[in-house]
Amino acid sequence: MALISCKNCKTVYEVENYTPFNCIVCDEIVKKRDYQSISIAWAFVISAFIAAIPALTKPIMLITTFGKDTHNSIFQGVVYFWIHKDYFISIVIFTASIFIPLFKIFGLMLIYLSIHIHIKINTKLKLMLFNFIKFIGKYSMIDIYVTAILASIAVLGEIFSIKGDIAITSFAFMVIFTSLSAHYFDTRILWDE
Amino acid sequence: MKIVQNVIECYGCGTFLDITDIDSKITCPKCYSIIDIKNHSKEALIYAISALLLFLVLPLYPLLTTNINGTQLYGSIIQIPLMLYKENFICVSILIFWTIILAPILNSIVIIFSFFEHNISKKFMFKLYHITKEWVFIDVFLVGMVVAYIKMTKTFQNTHFEIGFYIMIFYLILFYLSNQKFDEKIILKK
DSSP states (O other): OEEEEOTTTOOEEEESSOOOEEOTTTOOEEOSOOTHHHHHHHHHHHHHHHHHHHHHHSOOEEEEETTEEEEEOHHHHHHHHHHTTOHHHHHHHIIIIIIHHHHHHHHHHHHHHHHHSOOOOOHHHHHHHHHHHHHHGGGGGHHHHHHHHHHHHOEETTTEEEEEOTHHHHHHHHHHHHHHHHHHOOGGGGGGO | OEEESSEEEOTTTOOEEEOTTOOSEEEOTTTOOEEEOOOOOTHHHHHHHHHHHHHHHGGGSOSEEEEETTEEEEEOTTHHHHHHHHTTOHHHHHHHHIIIIIHHHHHHHHHHHTTSOOOSOHHHHHHHHHHHHHHOOHHHHHHHHHHHHHHHHHHOTTOEEOHHHHHHHHHHHHHHHHHHSOOTHHHHHO
16 A cells, blocks of 8 residues: 555545546646656746747836936946946845846756756755745846836836836746746655655 | 654754744754744634735725826836836736735635645645745835835825725734744645
């Protein structure tokens, strides 16, 4: 006899073998491990990487001051605050908008890669890294919210206005794809190596 | 095949743990993941109703105000996705609408409904609860508001937080408490 649980409603069953079956309580398919989750997680993390390229290089905000348009990318924002000696804000923007999103993508790639090829990292460490990435995942949305809040307040037409720019959609997709990748991945697979 | 009571699986590593005599939390001995054992309480209903009522009055109040050349400008929670929609950022506006307006409202509604008799599918309600719980980004939005405030004050000195911001803080506390006191398994048992 073996134990198996439904990942959806967490009901635990005692079974004779690990053949997938439908949960009595919630009707979801109960299986020992979701190996399909690796492919789904890879697909989302690769999509996130592709979305990250325009998200970090193209302008995210369009500021109009007395009829003059200025397109601002995240990198330009970091450099602007650094030049104006606002080191703290510059570091905060760099960490939240550039370092963390890239750290999440490459961190997840490393974890997924460790299933396919042998990488000498302790499984507990991999799980800790994964949980940390999952926890900070939604906080990358800060930039999207800041742009949206500023765009909804600063609306004085040609005198002064802030609008979202081309990279805002890619940035949102990058955050969502990374979160979905972490959401779909079944971490129990890491322990089966 | 039979259902086993008082056993829970750690989804971090797949270890099965005995939860007899465990009230709130258990640490997995294999991967050190902390697993919450939820105790269902009727307080969840009170918190969910309060949260929903707070959220319904929220669009009436501005979140931030600023003064540019004598013109008073303000933004409310509804204006934020609406403005992006008008600027043709449809995907982003839908995402913001979902994470800061629709998901929180639906989450509270599911909790409230689970305490009463209804004809809606239990499985649908269970799924909806899980999805909405995961996609409520009010805490991130509040951090975003603080960052936006700092950025605005750099240029415009007369930028202030308004009552909507404080309502959101209270909402976040009530949302957290309602989910903390609510055991989602009750949805399937009803």
